[in-house]
Each structure stands twice: as structure tokens, then as C-alpha cells.
Amino acid sequence: MKRIPLSRVGRQVTVVMLVIVTTILTACSASQHGSGPIHHYQVSNQPAAPAQQIFRRTIQSSPRTLDPSLSTGVPATNVLGDLFEGLTSIDPSAKVVPGVAKSWTISPDGKTYVFHLRHDARWSNGAPVTAKDFVYAWRREVDPKTAAQYAEALNPIVNAAAIISAKLSPDKLGVTALDPYTLQVNLVAPTPYFLSVLSNTYYFPLYAPTIRKWAVSWTQPPHLISNGAFYLKTWMINGHLTLLKNPYYWGAKKVRLQKVIVYPISDQSSTLARYLADDLDFANSPAFPPSDVDWLRHSLGSQLQIAPYYGNAFFGMLVHQPPFNNRDLRLALSMSLNRQVLSNKVGQGLTVPAYSLMPPLPGYTQQVPAWASWPFAKRLAEARRLYRQAGYSAKHPLRVRLLYPTGGPAQRHFMEAVTTMWKQNLGADVILWNEQWKVMLQDIQYKNAKLYWSAWIGDYPDPFTFMQQFQKGYAMNYGDFDYPAYQSLLARAQADPDNRTRYQLFEQAERVLNAQEPFIPMYFYTSDNLVKPYVAGWKANILDRHLAQYIYIRKHEEH
Amino acid sequence: MAALIRYTLKRLLGAIPTLLIIITLAFFLLRAAPGGPFDMQRAMPPQVKANIEHMYHLDEPLWQQYLNYLDSIVHGNFGPSFVYRGTTVNDLIRQGFPVDLTIGGLALLGSLLFGVPIGIIAALKQNSAWDYGPMATAMLGISIPNFVVAPLLILVFAVQLHWLPAGGWGHGRLEYLILPSISLGLPMVAYMARLMRASMVEVLNSPFIRTARAKGLPERIVIWRHAMRPALMPLISFLGPAVVGIVTGSIVIEQIFGIPGIGRFFVNGAFNRDYTLVMGVTILYGMLIILFNLLADILYGVLDPRVRFE
Numbered sequence: 001m002k003r004i005p006l007s008r009v010g011r012q013v014t015v016v017m018l019v020i021v022t023t024i025l026t027a028c029s030a031s032q033h034g035s036g037p038i039h040h041y042q043v044s045n046q047p048a049a050p051a052q053q054i055f056r057r058t059i060q061s062s063p064r065t066l067d068p069s070l071s072t073g074v075p076a077t078n079v080l081g082d083l084f085e086g087l088t089s090i091d092p093s094a095k096v097v098p099g100v101a102k103s104w105t106i107s108p109d110g111k112t113y114v115f116h117l118r119h120d121a122r123w124s125n126g127a128p129v130t131a132k133d134f135v136y137a138w139r140r141e142v143d144p145k146t147a148a149q150y151a152e153a154l155n156p157i158v159n160a161a162a163i164i165s166a167k168l169s170p171d172k173l174g175v176t177a178l179d180p181y182t183l184q185v186n187l188v189a190p191t192p193y194f195l196s197v198l199s200n201t202y203y204f205p206l207y208a209p210t211i212r213k214w215a216v217s218w219t220q221p222p223h224l225i226s227n228g229a230f231y232l233k234t235w236m237i238n239g240h241l242t243l244l245k246n247p248y249y250w251g252a253k254k255v256r257l258q259k260v261i262v263y264p265i266s267d268q269s270s271t272l273a274r275y276l277a278d279d280l281d282f283a284n285s286p287a288f289p290p291s292d293v294d295w296l297r298h299s300l301g302s303q304l305q306i307a308p309y310y311g312n313a314f315f316g317m318l319v320h321q322p323p324f325n326n327r328d329l330r331l332a333l334s335m336s337l338n339r340q341v342l343s344n345k346v347g348q349g350l351t352v353p354a355y356s357l358m359p360p361l362p363g364y365t366q367q368v369p370a371w372a373s374w375p376f377a378k379r380l381a382e383a384r385r386l387y388r389q390a391g392y393s394a395k396h397p398l399r400v401r402l403l404y405p406t407g408g409p410a411q412r413h414f415m416e417a418v419t420t421m422w423k424q425n426l427g428a429d430v431i432l433w434n435e436q437w438k439v440m441l442q443d444i445q446y447k448n449a450k451l452y453w454s455a456w457i458g459d460y461p462d463p464f465t466f467m468q469q470f471q472k473g474y475a476m477n478y479g480d481f482d483y484p485a486y487q488s489l490l491a492r493a494q495a496d497p498d499n500r501t502r503y504q505l506f507e508q509a510e511r512v513l514n515a516q517e518p519f520i521p522m523y524f525y526t527s528d529n530l531v532k533p534y535v536a537g538w539k540a541n542i543l544d545r546h547l548a549q550y551i552y553i554r555k556h557e558e559h
Numbered sequence: 560m561a562a563l564i565r566y567t568l569k570r571l572l573g574a575i576p577t578l579l580i581i582i583t584l585a586f587f588l589l590r591a592a593p594g595g596p597f598d599m600q601r602a603m604p605p606q607v608k609a610n611i612e613h614m615y616h617l618d619e620p621l622w623q624q625y626l627n628y629l630d631s632i633v634h635g636n637f638g639p640s641f642v643y644r645g646t647t648v649n650d651l652i653r654q655g656f657p658v659d660l661t662i663g664g665l666a667l668l669g670s671l672l673f674g675v676p677i678g679i680i681a682a683l684k685q686n687s688a689w690d691y692g693p694m695a696t697a698m699l700g701i702s703i704p705n706f707v708v709a710p711l712l713i714l715v716f717a718v719q720l721h722w723l724p725a726g727g728w729g730h731g732r733l734e735y736l737i738l739p740s741i742s743l744g745l746p747m748v749a750y751m752a753r754l755m756r757a758s759m760v761e762v763l764n765s766p767f768i769r770t771a772r773a774k775g776l777p778e779r780i781v782i783w784r785h786a787m788r789p790a791l792m793p794l795i796s797f798l799g800p801a802v803v804g805i806v807t808g809s810i811v812i813e814q815i816f817g818i819p820g821i822g823r824f825f826v827n828g829a830f831n832r833d834y835t836l837v838m839g840v841t842i843l844y845g846m847l848i849i850l851f852n853l854l855a856d857i858l859y860g861v862l863d864p865r866v867r868f869e
Contacts, residue, residue, distance in 0.1 A: 065644040072599065147610040149603060165606040216645040236654060237643060239728045239819030263727060265817050269710065270726055274817070277717040277725035438594025438832055445602065454600075475602035 038299050039278065043534045044555040053258045053553055055535070057282040057546075058271055062238045062264040066219040068204040069141040069148045074457070077201055078284070079262055082243055082548045083226040084204040087115050087134070087183070088195050092550045094461075094541035096196045100129055100205065100227065101183075110190025110497030117181040122248035123207050124231035131177035133205035133227075139170040140211075141202055153202040153459070156194060158186040190497035193462035200460070229255045229549035238264060243548070256552035272296075275530050281553070282535060285309070285527040285544055290348045290410045293528075300530065307540035308352065308360050309527040311457035312466070315402070315520040316479050318450050323390075323398060330517040332386035335371055335379050336425040337418060343523050346417045347410075351523035356514050357466050359524040360542065364463055364503050367510040380425055387426045398428040403444075404453035405437045415453070418522075444478050454478075457525070461543070463506040464494070470518060481518040563860070566868035567853065574849040581845045582632070582838070586625055589834050596641035596832040615641060628838070637839035642831045648839035655808070655821035656843070658728060662818065663806035665736055666744030674748040675794070678755025682790075683782070685760060693752060700749030709742040709815045726817040739816045743809055747801070754797055759790045788862050795862070799855030803847040807840075 047053070063076035068084055071077070081090075089099035101115040121129035142151050142163040154160040158174025174186035187194065197203060207225040214223040221232045229251065230243035243260040246252065263280070265271045272288040274280050288296060296304050317324040324330055339353035355372035358364060371379050392398050404415050415432050422428040430451070435443065443449045458465040468474050471490050472482040486509055493505035513519075527544035534556035538546055597603070597611050612618045616627065631638055637648035677697070681690040716738060717725035729735035762768060763786055771781045808822025821840055828836040860866040 062643075064642050065646075067645060070644050072601075144606065144610045147607065147614045149597060149599065149607065149611065150601070151607055152604055161604075164604060166610075216639075219645050236728065236819050237646070237651060238655070238813075238817075238823060239658075263817060265726070267814050267817075270713075270815055270817055273710070273713045273718055274725040274727070277713070277721065279717075279725050279727065436594075436830065438598055438830070439592075441598050441600060442594045445598075456600075475604065476600075478602075 038276070039558050041533050042557045042559055046555045047256055047536070048534075048553045048555045050256075050258055053256050054261065055257050055259070055282065055548055055551055055553065056261045056263065056280050057548075058263050058265045058274075058280060058284045058287070060264070060284070060286075061266050063241075066224060066232065066235070068201040068206065069137065069146055071201050072149050075264060078545065079241060079243075080201045080204065081545060082228055082230045082260060083224070083232060084201070084228045085121075085249075086198045086200065086203045086205070087117075088198040090199050090543070090545060090547065092537060092539040092541070092546070094543040094545055096199060099199065100134075101198075104195075110192065111187045113185045113187070113194065114178070115183040115185070117183065118250055119181060120250040121227060122250065123225050123227050124246045124248055125207075125225050126248050127207070127225075128180075129205055129227045130180040131183040132180070133207065134183055134203075135173075135175050135177050136208045137204060137206035138175050139173050140206065142173060143170040148202075150202060153197070153200065156187050156189070156191045156197070158188055160188075189494055192497065192499045192502060193460050193464070196462070197460045229547070230257075230260055240264075249549075251549065255549045257548050260548045272530075280530075281532045282538065282546070282551075283530040284546075285529050287528055287530040289408075290350050293348045293350060296530075303530055303533060305529040305531055305540045306350065306526050307529075307544075308542055309457075309525040309544055310359055310361070310461070310542045311455060311525040312354055312357065312359050313351075313453070313455040313522045313525065314354070314357075315522065316444070316449075316452050316454040317519060318447060319479050319481050319518045321447075321450060323400060324450060326390045327516060328386040329390040329392070329398065330520070332383045332390060332426060333422065333428070334517050334520045335383035335386070337421050337520070337522075338376060339523065342414065342417055342421075346414050347523065350526055350528055352526060354521040354524045356521055357510055357519075358463055358506075359458070359466075361461060361463065362542075363499070365507055367507050367514060369514040384426065387428070392426075392428070394427050398426070398430070400428075400451055401431045401433045401449075402451045402453070403433050403435060403440055403449040405440050406434045447478075447480075454519075455525075463503065463510075464490075467493075467506060467509055470513065479518055481516075483512065483516050483518070486512045486516070562868045563857065567857070570849075570853050570856075574846075577849065578842065578845055582629070582842060583625075585838055585841045586628065586834075587621075589829075589832070589837055590621060592829075592832065594832055596834060598832075615639070628835075632842065637842070638835040640833055640836045642828070642833040642836065648835050651824060651836060652821060652839055652843060655819055655824065658731070658818060659808035659813075659820040659822060660806050661731055662736060662739050662743060662812070662820070663802075663808070665740040666747060667802060667805055669740060670744040670747035670751055674751025675755050677748070677752040679759055679782075679790075681752065681756040682759030682763065690756075694756065697749035697752045700745050701753070703746075704811075705742045705746060705809070706811045706815065708745055709738070709812060712738050712742060713815070726815070728817070728819055739812050739818055742815075743805065743812050747805065750797070751794060754794055755790065758793045759786065762786045762790045765789075791862060792859065795855050795858050799851045800848060803844065803851050807844050807847065 059075040085099045087101040091097045100121045102118040104115045144166045151164045159172045162168040176184045210225045211218045224232045229249045231246045233242040233244045235241045241262040268289045275283040343351045343353045355368045419430045470481045489509040493502045496502040534554045537550040677693045716723045808820035810822045813820045813822045
């Protein structure tokens with residue numbers, strides 16, 4: 001064999017270089033041949049043929065259960081929304097529309113609801129959906145034997161709380177089937193958002209015979225009987241779920257999709273790759289790594305859908321313990337952060353700066369503190385004054401630990417930016433400390449953390465879902481905020497059946513929060529979706545919920 | 560033959576205390592981690608929490624839970640998953656393990672088919688381009704982690720060329736298996752090639768090979784009849800644990816390709832404090848390690864007449 005006149009090391013380096021160059025050349029030549037990652041489509045206005053009405057979407061992780069009573073979390077909600085239907089439902093804009101109930105009446109005191117069920121609502125085995133199915137499901141949800149993690153979602157209903165605490169039997173729940181198609185619900189207090197919570201998973205009806213027959217395994221196909229626009233065909237944990245059109249659904253005529261394939265993908269890079277490889281029609285938020293947003297914006301155009309989302313991120317504090325029992329310090333920390341930089345530079349424009357609690361909500365006017373619109377220099381001067389007034393200085397700086405959950409690099413960069421701002425703007429020494437999510441939750445619940453990252457996604461479109469977290473006695477008021485003016489405003493709002501005056505009370509309450517600053521608002525979330533141009537009937541909405549029954553595939557060609 | 564059976568039985572009996580230690584350690588270490596399977600940001604009313612803990616016997620004393628657990632695994636029951644409510648750990652393993660077995664098996668087969676011949680050729684053509692080329696590439700294969708290789712493969716073959724899907728399981732259809740198997744198998748090819756080369760070089764320099772050559776045996780017979788068997792020994796001791804590692808799934812590969820195997824249950828199960836799931840997967844892993852080490856030892860005896868099962 002002829003020896004190559006190269007040193008041993010030299011030869012190895014040559015081979016390494018060759019491999020790298022070949023790989024890069026392959027990738028480049030592929031994109032030059034026009035089959036690059038970005039596809040362009042010629043889309044017609046006509047729906048595609050029924051055989052092509054297949055919709056492939058993602059959810060963030062595999063649902064932990066498909067039992068609507070036991071489910072927690074967004075992924076399960078996204079699947080269950082297609083499988084089941086409550087008394088009310090949502091339209092593509094996430095507005096409440098009639099579901100199984102075709103109409104309802106509300107008593108003047110706002111505490112008694114009577115629902116008239118449609119006669120053509122059917123289970124996926126053809127059996128009629130009746131008022132008894134709701135009574136059965138709701139009683140099961142609050143029954144201590146079911147051990148539903150989120151049973152308290154039914155607390156607005158009379159006796160729910162007592163039944164959950166095993167003080168009453170489940171048949172005492174304030175819900176009655178007056179006849180097969182009339183359901184009466186008695187509420188503890190006027191709950192103007194009740195119609196919207198009825199579209200949530202916890203309020204879905206259940207088909208008792210299948211649960212009695214199959215016990216815990218009733219959620220496995222083919223045992224799962226559902227009443228929504230689709231039924232469950234296959235379910236492979238961490239793999240995919242296949243949903244087929246339910247021919248018995250009362251609105252089946254309008255449902256165009258024949259099949260929905262749901263892929264749980266937790267890795268954002270994988271989600272993006274699979275979307276670009278045309279394995280997906282809809283990549284649900286978070287659909288890509290935040291660092292990719294710039295080139296996606298540039299190259300995908302309207303396929304990239306960034307919209308406000310109903311959630312906020314903030315720093316929580318123990319407001320009765322030093323150092324955060326000092327309002328001036330809380331305000332100084334809040335005012336000294338440049339949220340524009342945090343959201344636009346660090347957060348890649350995928351978050352919206354937040355100066356107060358409430359994310360955007362139709363009908364509600366967000367209450368923003370005056371300092372939010374001051375020039376930053378003026379704001380900083382005021383922050384420094386408050387910091388000094390709270391007793392801190394360069395010689396005697398604030399020293400505290402900021403707890404946050406272990407996550408991706410984006411989270412860490414954000415936290416580093418925040419502590420750097422506090423160091424530069426006030427001279428405060430805030431030390432970052434990250435923990436596994438479960439460990440951190442325990443530290444917060446046991447009050448071991450004085451300052452911690454937190455976030456909340458609203459449960460229903462009403463300010464109370466956010467405001468409640470600062471209500472005295474509420475289990476999630478981890479910071480122990482109990483300022484009297486705020487508490488009395490919340491109590492008055494809760495008793496008020498008129499949404500207009502109620503919202504005014506909430507707005508007042510938010511102003512109290514702004515003045516007291518028992519938490520440091522950071523940003524509002526956005527939903528960051530990728531949707532192929534041939535997907536019709538999809539709309540960005542504040543809850544980021546997209547029922548497949550409104551969606552269809554248009555005729556399209558790649559070019 | 561009788562000696563072999565006796566030996567196997569002895570080893571299997573000896574595995575019981577090992578497994579018991581693994582189970583005990585895993586059980587108590589898991590419980591020592593802060594936070595429980597049902598802790599959520601949304602605080603549960605105490606009564607609800609008590610109900611759930613009662614349902615899963617978490618309200619019993621720890622020693623009682625431990626004994627109950629031992630009792631149930633003796634009966635082949637790994638218990639209910641705490642996180643995937645309504646699903647048993649047996650179900651999850653039954654669903655996920657065949658997936659890993661398929662991809663792992665393909666990766667293993669591929670790496671044997673490529674790794675062993677490459678190693679042999681490199682050993683035979685020592686210090687030539689046939690040696691340096693593949694060995695340098697192998698070094699690259701070992702040192703580039705699969706979380707780099709896998710996205711690169713996806714980028715080229717799925718996103719750019721559209722030849723293969725970028726992920727998913729697709730009911731185990733071949734096109735879904737190719738990229739994950741390659742990503743999983745590449746470092747193995749490299750490792751096996753280097754291992755094979757090293758052992759072959761050593762064997763070729765040993766006196767009995769010199770004798771065989773001195774007898775005037777053709778090189779083909781020297782290699783296949785005399786050198787091959789002893790040269791395979793290190794590979795077999797490597798393969799024992801490696802097979803287990805590869806068929807129980809790789810968290811990285813499963814995550815990147817969205818494959819529903821059991822590798823992810825290890826890590827996510829631990830994060831979610833799904834005690835029974837992590838225990839189930841750990842026990843499975845332990846049993847396989849013991850089993851495959853035993854197989855490797857038996858193979859030793861088959862390949863090397865000096866080994867006796869006593």
C-alpha cells in the first residue's frame with residue numbers, strides 16, 4: 001500500500017476536516033436545490049378532499065390522564081377539549097358559546113342556573129347525553145374517593161367544598177337533573193364567569209357505564225366514550241394520540257377534519273424541526289426555541305403567530321418577613337428593572353413587559369402604575385430614593401437569595417439580567433439560586449424562600465383567577481399578603497352579580513396592589529405558534545385553545 | 560452441560576441479594592428527595608391531599624410501604640404510576656420497552672455489522688490509511704455526542720432533503736427508525752471498531768499466531784480460525800452492559816426524536832417523583848444488567864476453552 005506522506009497527526013486532522021466539510025457541503029447543496037427548510041404553498045380557498053382532512057398538531061407533553069375529572073395541566077386540556085364538550089364551549093376566538101346546553105336562564109340573584117340541553121347531543125357510542133351525565137360527573141369530581149387534584153374547581157357550586165372535605169355526601173352537591181334535558185345548578189355566590197368555567201375539563205359530562213365497567217382503565221381506547229367532536233382511537237404515552245371524527249356528535253355536519261393526530265413534544269428544537277420537515281400542520285406554543293424567533297419571523301411570515309397569552313410571570317415575596325415587609329424596598333426593586341430590555345432583548349420579544357398583575361382581558365382595563373410611563377432616569381432616581389429610605393446603601397446593601405426553577409438557558413439568562421440590573425441600578429446583592437421544580441415548590445409552600453420566581457396561567461377569563469392569589473386565607477397566597485383594603489375590595493367583587501361594577505372593584509383592587517407591590521411583576525406571556533398556511537379556521541386567542549372542530553385543511557400545493 | 564446449568568442457577572440465585580440492595584437503595588433514596596408526586600404549584604386543600612395519599616398508601620409508615628412494595632414486585636406487579644393516573648407501571652413498560660428494543664436492536668446490529676469489520680481491517684492494515692482513516696473517524700464518532708449528531712441528521716435528512724421523518728414513532732415503520740438508530744449506533748460503531756482493532760492487534764502479535772504463520776497456514780485461516788475467537792473476548796465483555804444501556808433507551812435520543820420509550824421515564828419519572836415508575840424502570844435495568852453479564856460470561860466459556868463453569 002502506498003503511504004501518504006503525512007505525519008500521523010496530520011493525516012488524522014485531514015480526515016476530520018474531510019468529514020466536517022462533507023457534512024456541511026451536503027447540507028448546503030441540499031438547500032441550493034430548492035428543497036430548503038422553508039416551504040411555500042399555493043393555497044386555494046376550497047377545503048381539501050375528506051381523505052386529506054388530517055390535522056397533525058403538538059402538545060407540550062403527554063397528558064398524564066384523559067380522565068377529565070383527574071386531569072391537570074394544559075396538554076390534557078388541549079386533547080380533552082376535542083374529545084368532550086361541556087354545557088358551554090368555546091369558539092375559535094375562545095369566546096363562550098353554547099355546547100351541550102342550547103340555552104339557559106339565570107336567576108336575578110345570579111345564584112341559580114337552569115340549563116336546557118340539546119336533544120341531539122350523543123356519546124360516541126350513540127347513547128344520548130342527558131342531564132344525569134353531568135350530575136354523575138360533577139359528583140364524582142368532588143367525591144373524596146375520586147381524589148381529584150383539582151376538585152376545588154367546583155367550589156362555586158353549593159356544598160362542593162364540604163363534600164371535598166368529606167363533611168357531606170356527594171349527592172348533596174347543588175346540581176339537579178330536573179328532567180333528562182334540564183339541569184339546575186345552585187351556586188354559593190353569584191359567579192359571573194361561571195358560564196366560561198363550564199367549558200373547562202372539570203365540568204365535562206361523563207358516561208357512567210364505561211367508568212363502572214372498566215374502572216381506572218376506562219380512559220384507554222376503545223373504552224373511552226366521549227361526547228365531543230372526536231373520539232379516541234389510539235393513545236401511546238409520549239408517542240401520539242389519534243382522534244377520529246365522532247359521527248354521533250350533534251354538530252358533526254360542520255366538522256370537516258376526519259382525523260387529528262396529537263404529538264406530545266417537549267423539546268422546542270424538535271418541535272421546530274418536525275414543523276419544518278412538514279411532519280406537523282400546527283406546532284403549539286412554545287413551538288420553537290426563543291433564540292430562533294428572528295429568522296423565523298423573517299422567513300416564515302404569517303406562519304409564525306405570536307399573540308398575547310393569559311398568563312404572567314412575577315417574583316413572589318414573603319411580605320411579613322424582613323426584608324420584604326418594607327414596601328419602599330419592594331417598590332424600589334420593581335421600579336429599578338428595565339422591563340423593555342428584559343422583554344425585548346433578553347426575552348427576544350416573546351414576552352410583554354408587565355407593570356401590574358392583570359394580563360389583557362376583554363372588558364377589563366389594566367391598571368398600570370404611573371411610574372411605568374416615566375422616563376427611565378426619573379424612575380431610577382425614585383427607585384434609589386426608596387431604596388435609601390428603606391435603609392439600604394452602598395455600604396449596607398440588600399443581600400438576598402432569589403429562587404428560580406432549573407430550566408433552559410432562556411430562563412437563566414433572564415434571571416442573570418434581572419440580578420445584574422439590581423446590582424447596577426441599586427447596588428443590591430441578589431444571589432441566584434436554582435432548584436428542581438418540585439423542591440422549589442416545597443420551599444415556597446414551607447416559606448423557606450423569601451424571594452422567588454413564579455408564574456400563573458389564568459383558569460378562566462375573569463380577573464379573580466389572578467386576584468385570588470393575594471386573597472387572605474387562599475392556599476396559594478404564598479407571600480401571605482393580607483392588606484385590608486385589598487381584601488375588602490375582593491370580598492365586595494365576589495358578592496357582586498353585575499360584571500360591570502365587579503370589574504370596577506377589581507380595577508380598584510389592582511391599584512391597591514400597585515401601591516403595595518406585594519410581588520414584582522415581570523412580564524405577560526405570549527403564545528408562540530407555528531401554523532401552516534393551508535390550515536383554515538385557526539385563530540390566535542388569549543387562552544391559546546384551538547378546538548379541532550373548527551379547523552380544516554385547504555387544498556394546497558407546495559412549490 | 561450440567562456444569563453450565565449449575566453455574567447459571569448459582570449466578571441467578573446470587574442476583575437476588577444484589578437486586579434487593581438495588582431496590583432498597585432506590586426506594587429510600589427516592590423518598591428522601593424533597594417534594595412528592597402530587598405536589599403542584601396549585602396548593603391542594605389538605606383533605607384532597609389526604610385522599611390522594613390514602614389512595615396510593617402514601618399515608619402508611621415508610622417501612623410498611625417498603626414491605627408492601629416488595630410483596631407486589633414478587634408478584635410481578637410494579638404498582639400504579641403516580642403521575643400517569645389510571646396507568647400501571649407494567650403498562651408503561653410493556654408499551655415503551657418494545658420501542659427501545661427495536662431501536663436499540665437496530666443500532667446494535669448496525670454497529671456490529673460496521674464496527675467489527677472496520678476494526679479488523681484497521682488491525683490487519685496497521686499504520687496505513689486503512690487504519691488511520693477509520694480510527695480518526697471513530698475518534699470523532701466517540702467524541703461527538705449524539706445530541707449533536709441527531710439534530711444534524713434531522714437537519715440534513717428530514718428538514719433539507721425530506722427523505723425521512725424528523726421524529727415520532729409512526730407505529731415502528733422503518734423510515735421512523737433509521738435516524739434514531741443511526742444516532743444511537745454511531746458512537747457504538749466507533750467504540751467497537753477501536754476495541755476490535757486493539758484486541759486484534761494484540762492477538763496478532765501473540766506467539767500462537769506467529770506459530771500458525773510459521774506452519775505456513777494461509778493468512779485467511781490464521782485470521783478466521785485462530786485470531787478471531789480470542790480477539791472477540793474484549794468485545795463481549797463490553798457488549799454485556801452496553802446492550803442493556805442501548806435497549807433500555809437513551810433519554811437524549813428519545814427526547815430529540817419524540818420516541819415513546821422507557822428512557823425518558825427514568826429522568827422525567829425522577830423529576831415528577833413518580834416513585835413506582837422510577838422503581839420499575841430501575842429494577843428492569845438491574846435485572847437486564849445481571850442477565851446480560853451472565854450471558855457474556857457464558858459466551859466467554861463458549862469462545863475460550865480455558866474458561867470452566869465451576
